[in-house]
Amino acid sequence: MSVFSIEVGLAILGLILLALEAFMPAITRRTLAGISMGGVALAFLLFLLVNKSATQMPEFLQPYQQLDTLAVFYKGFALVITFLVLWLTSQCAGYLTKYTVDGRLSEMFSLPLIVCPGMMWMAGAKDLVTVFVSLELVTVSFYVLVAFARKSALALEASVKYLILGALSTGILVYGIAWVYGATGSLTFEGIAKALANPETVKLPVLLGAALLLAGLGFKVAAAPFHMWVPDVYQGAPIPVTTFLSVGSKAAGFVILTRVIDTFSIQGSIIAPEVHGLLLIAGALTVLLGNLPAIFQTNVKRLLAYSSISHAGYLLLALSAHGSTRLDLSSGGVVAFYLATYLPMTVLGFLVVAILRINGGGEDVSDFRGLAKRSPLLALIMTIALASLAGLPLTAGFMGKLFVFLGLVDQAAWGTLGCAVIGAAAGFYYYFKTILAMYSSDASSSSQPIPLNLWTKIGAIVLAVTIVVLGVYPRPLQSMLMTAPATVSAVAH
Amino acid sequence: MSPLEIVILLPLLAALAIWLGAPARATSVGAAVINLLIVLGLVFGFQTASAGKAGFAFESARIVLDNPAITFGVGADGVALILTLLTSLVTLAAVWQIGDDKPGIYHISSLLIAAGALGAFLSTDVFFLYAFHELALIPTFLMIGLYGHGEPEHRKAVAWKTTIYLGAGSLILLAGLVWLVLEFSGGGKLTFDLQALRAQAALTPLPVEKQAQIFFVLLLGFGTLVSLFPLHSWAAPAYATAPTPVAMLHSGVLKKFGLYGLLRIALPLLPQGAQVAWVQETLLFMLLGNILVIGLVTINQKRLDDLLANSSVMHMGYIFLGLAAGTEIALRGAVLLMFAHGISIALLFALAGRMRNQLGTLELKKLGGLGEHAPAFTVLFAFGAFASIGLPGLANFAGEVMVFVGSFMNYGSASFGALQWSVVVSLWGVVMSAVYMLRAYRNIFHGSAMTGLFMRDPALSQRLPLIMLAAVLLIVGCCPWLLLNLIKSDLAAVVAP
Numbered sequence: 001m002s003v004f005s006i007e008v009g010l011a012i013l014g015l016i017l018l019a020l021e022a023f024m025p026a027i028t029r030r031t032l033a034g035i036s037m038g039g040v041a042l043a044f045l046l047f048l049l050v051n052k053s054a055t056q057m058p059e060f061l062q063p064y065q066q067l068d069t070l071a072v073f074y075k076g077f078a079l080v081i082t083f084l085v086l087w088l089t090s091q092c093a094g095y096l097t098k099y100t101v102d103g104r105l106s107e108m109f110s111l112p113l114i115v116c117p118g119m120m121w122m123a124g125a126k127d128l129v130t131v132f133v134s135l136e137l138v139t140v141s142f143y144v145l146v147a148f149a150r151k152s153a154l155a156l157e158a159s160v161k162y163l164i165l166g167a168l169s170t171g172i173l174v175y176g177i178a179w180v181y182g183a184t185g186s187l188t189f190e191g192i193a194k195a196l197a198n199p200e201t202v203k204l205p206v207l208l209g210a211a212l213l214l215a216g217l218g219f220k221v222a223a224a225p226f227h228m229w230v231p232d233v234y235q236g237a238p239i240p241v242t243t244f245l246s247v248g249s250k251a252a253g254f255v256i257l258t259r260v261i262d263t264f265s266i267q268g269s270i271i272a273p274e275v276h277g278l279l280l281i282a283g284a285l286t287v288l289l290g291n292l293p294a295i296f297q298t299n300v301k302r303l304l305a306y307s308s309i310s311h312a313g314y315l316l317l318a319l320s321a322h323g324s325t326r327l328d329l330s331s332g333g334v335v336a337f338y339l340a341t342y343l344p345m346t347v348l349g350f351l352v353v354a355i356l357r358i359n360g361g362g363e364d365v366s367d368f369r370g371l372a373k374r375s376p377l378l379a380l381i382m383t384i385a386l387a388s389l390a391g392l393p394l395t396a397g398f399m400g401k402l403f404v405f406l407g408l409v410d411q412a413a414w415g416t417l418g419c420a421v422i423g424a425a426a427g428f429y430y431y432f433k434t435i436l437a438m439y440s441s442d443a444s445s446s447s448q449p450i451p452l453n454l455w456t457k458i459g460a461i462v463l464a465v466t467i468v469v470l471g472v473y474p475r476p477l478q479s480m481l482m483t484a485p486a487t488v489s490a491v492a493h
Numbered sequence: 494m495s496p497l498e499i500v501i502l503l504p505l506l507a508a509l510a511i512w513l514g515a516p517a518r519a520t521s522v523g524a525a526v527i528n529l530l531i532v533l534g535l536v537f538g539f540q541t542a543s544a545g546k547a548g549f550a551f552e553s554a555r556i557v558l559d560n561p562a563i564t565f566g567v568g569a570d571g572v573a574l575i576l577t578l579l580t581s582l583v584t585l586a587a588v589w590q591i592g593d594d595k596p597g598i599y600h601i602s603s604l605l606i607a608a609g610a611l612g613a614f615l616s617t618d619v620f621f622l623y624a625f626h627e628l629a630l631i632p633t634f635l636m637i638g639l640y641g642h643g644e645p646e647h648r649k650a651v652a653w654k655t656t657i658y659l660g661a662g663s664l665i666l667l668a669g670l671v672w673l674v675l676e677f678s679g680g681g682k683l684t685f686d687l688q689a690l691r692a693q694a695a696l697t698p699l700p701v702e703k704q705a706q707i708f709f710v711l712l713l714g715f716g717t718l719v720s721l722f723p724l725h726s727w728a729a730p731a732y733a734t735a736p737t738p739v740a741m742l743h744s745g746v747l748k749k750f751g752l753y754g755l756l757r758i759a760l761p762l763l764p765q766g767a768q769v770a771w772v773q774e775t776l777l778f779m780l781l782g783n784i785l786v787i788g789l790v791t792i793n794q795k796r797l798d799d800l801l802a803n804s805s806v807m808h809m810g811y812i813f814l815g816l817a818a819g820t821e822i823a824l825r826g827a828v829l830l831m832f833a834h835g836i837s838i839a840l841l842f843a844l845a846g847r848m849r850n851q852l853g854t855l856e857l858k859k860l861g862g863l864g865e866h867a868p869a870f871t872v873l874f875a876f877g878a879f880a881s882i883g884l885p886g887l888a889n890f891a892g893e894v895m896v897f898v899g900s901f902m903n904y905g906s907a908s909f910g911a912l913q914w915s916v917v918v919s920l921w922g923v924v925m926s927a928v929y930m931l932r933a934y935r936n937i938f939h940g941s942a943m944t945g946l947f948m949r950d951p952a953l954s955q956r957l958p959l960i961m962l963a964a965v966l967l968i969v970g971c972c973p974w975l976l977l978n979l980i981k982s983d984l985a986a987v988v989a990p
Contacts, residue, residue, distance in 0.1 A: 393625075394628060399558075409668075436639075
């Protein structure tokens with residue numbers, strides 16, 4: 001068995017679940033959730049097992065798919081986040097059904113199973129066509145997921161915005177791919193890199209292609225100035241879908257960006273300086289445009305949306321440190337590290353918002369008032385998550401930021417570093433604002449205790465512990481992401 | 494497992510236990526007592542443990558990251574041990590005096606702040622030294638914002654101001670530390686390990702001008718945390734507003750982190766940086782601001798809590814003077830003064846908190862004649878106030894004298910330079926301390942009592958932690974060598990060339 005058969009199996013399971021309800025209308029939500037979560041969990045276990053033995057994709061896939069350290073990491077990442085999103089969906093089911101047309105949620109459990117293989121294929125893509133196909137698999141499924149709560153006006157607005165801008169960005173991306181192909185004569189990363197290292201390649205068309213490509217990907221990962229859609233879409237989409245967008249979709253975008261930047265910045269590349277400058281500017285801009293407007297947000301979902309933008313900025317800055325040899329991690333490794341720290345804190349943040357929604361609360365910062373009294377556990381894990389998002393030491397978030405800052409200092413990008421510091425300082429304000437709200441209470445705030453079921457407790461504690469462990473003992477994660485000399489050996493211990 | 498790791502982890506575990514529902518007061522006091530006993534044991538065992546060793550005693554290291562090399566390393570030299578002792582003494586007093594009517598978060602926050610301070614003092618890795626200090630940020634913020642004194646609007650504003658100052662200071666500090674690490678890793682592996690950095694600094698010192706630049710960045714970062722003039726404006730309102738245990742721990746212990754950082758990181762790694770003329774003159778200007786400007790501000794205060802808060806800011810000036818001089822005597826004096834100031838200000842804040850609880854006001858004009866009704870209380874306050882002035886026989890005196898003498902000598906230089914002038918000018922600070930402290934003492938305890946504002950002596954069980962602090966002031970004041978003998982060669986490496 002190979003990793004590929006797991007991916008295909010997952011997609012087939014998704015299709016079966018999609019059709020299942022048509023033939024078995026009596027099937028319950030619980031069964032559906034059980035099957036889909038069980039499927040992903042099984043896939044993850046098999047993935048861990050297969051990883052040890054099969055280190056190659058099957059032969060017919062080898063021109064299109066690779067299985068290097070990063071690919072393996074992101075494939076595992078996709079499985080984990082898909083599982084968490086399905087879990088979150090089953091938690092939110094109670095209130096989500098109010099907003100769907102038929103009061104059912106079946107597609108919410110089957111579509112993620114199709115998104116997941118898409119993200120996994122993206123992680124291993126070796127050429128731009130594979131990238132494009134798997135990206136579309138992900139994005140088209142997301143169009144449906146975002147629009148799922150059809151009875152909510154905000155969700156409709158979100159889905160229209162996401163559809164239009166998503167389609168536009170796809171167009172720009174394809175246009176960029178076409179230019180790159182025209183200029184370099186190749187669609188594989190390897191071929192493009194070879195052509196770029198050749199000084200005889202004409203610069204301008206490649207540069208245009210690269211810029212369009214980066215703009216298209218910028219839309220996907222919510223990088224400024226293509227980030228305008230994010231707050232509205234995040235606010236309108238159902239909470240599990242927002243989580244999926246914020247973590248899964250972003251990770252998928254960044255694995256492609258990592259590959260693309262690695263290609264564009266190859267030794268002797270004719271466009272390396274321009275790409276580097278572009279990354280620094282876009283990164284600094286994203287950090288500022290994410291963090292500064294976040295100060296004024298009162299809706300926690302919007303706040304987390306802006307926070308998600310700002311993290312995209314830090315990730316771009318991590319990518320800009322391409323070629324820095326001072327750290328054992330490549331720039332792509334730092335991005336992967338950052339995303340691994342970003343996953344638990346973001347999921348935890350949205351989980352708490354979701355639990356408040358389930359218990360009839362709103363999504364405003366003021367709805368968080370008195371949370372410490374209503375549920376000390378939730379308040380504590382949310383404090384940990386927010387502290388980590390703010391980048392306080394001893395949490396995972398600080399480790400990620402430390403790598404980014406080290407990279408920036410190492411390349412002496414002082415202006416950008418200044419922007420990153422300003423962003424981080426602003427972050428202190430809006431994350432702490434939420435913390436303060438949780439612990440303060442007054443007459444107007446609800447004091448009803450929040451009931452938590454066992455699985456929520458376990459899940460939340462596991463995520464919170466992950467944040468702290470990654471913050472004080474990140475060594476295993478780092479060695480997992482260490483650049484290996486060959487594409488294979490790193491995986492096969 | 495090193496005993497130092499237990500000392501750091503114990504308050505954290507106690508905080509977790511309280512959060513899970515353990516009886517707050519018993520748990521936190523118990524943890525503080527055990528911690529104090531362990532630390533006392535370490536102090537007594539230090540001579541044997543450190544015999545024949547140049548570096549740290551009781552050390553242990555656990556690698557948490559390979560490159561940049563970060564280890565969870567702990568170890569104690571004399572300076573670290575003195576500050577650890579300070580922390581455990583103040584922690585015990587702070588959690589002991591928390592009233593039974595207060596919610597558990599008082600205990601949890603106090604323990605978290607204590608754990609942060611202990612971790613920072615005992616870490617031998619720059620990363621964890623920095624990280625542990627940040628641990629105190631959220632508890633401080635929440636306690637001031639939620640349970641501070643005064644109007645909700647006022648305390649929220651103070652909480653934000655404190656957090657923004659401390660957060661910005663920490664970020665500047667982080668930039669300076671990262672710069673330091675990158676400079677000293679010279680192309681090789683990055684390391685945050687203090688010993689490795691020191692070895693590198695001894696092997697290949699940086700150019701003097703670069704040392705001065707990095708030192709200045711660190712000075713701004715650490716200085717903000719210690720309320721160095723003109724970066725001080727967060728401190729006085731924060732201490733005056735904060736709930737009593739937080740005020741005690743923050744002004745008594747946590748604020749010493751910045752000074753400790755300069756002593757531990759900046760001075761040994763950048764020995765010439767501090768002595769470059771423009772850096773030293775800037776530092777002297779700033780610390781004179783602390784002593785003279787804040788001294789005058791303090792004299793003008795109308796309320797006891799504001800007065801104590803400002804005096805705490807002012808006294809930092811003396812310690813900075815010791816660091817700026819860089820002679821061994823001055824540095825030893827600075828360490829002693831850090832200890833003495835921590836104990837005395839914690840004692841004073843504890844007493845002020847008690848007065849506020851019983852009288853409802855701390856306005857000096859409204860108080861008077863308390864000496865008749867609460868003699869024990871008066872004596873305890875006298876200990877704190879006189880120590881703070883620098884009365885011989887109490888701990889602060891020894892520290893201040895050593896700082897003044899050590900700075901005045903300035904390694905045998907015959908000229909009468911900026912440093913010597915600073916000593917002369919800052920001696921006036923002692924006079925100012927006497928003015929405001931004695932005036933406050935007279936106002937509160939002598940004269941005629943205003944109607945309705947009476948207070949009784951605290952019960953004996955409530956008096957114990959305060960007596961403990963006062964006794965420490967007296968013992969260290971009479972026998973300063975008890976602490977100074979702990980500092981062996983630690984500071985020799987720091988002494989300016």
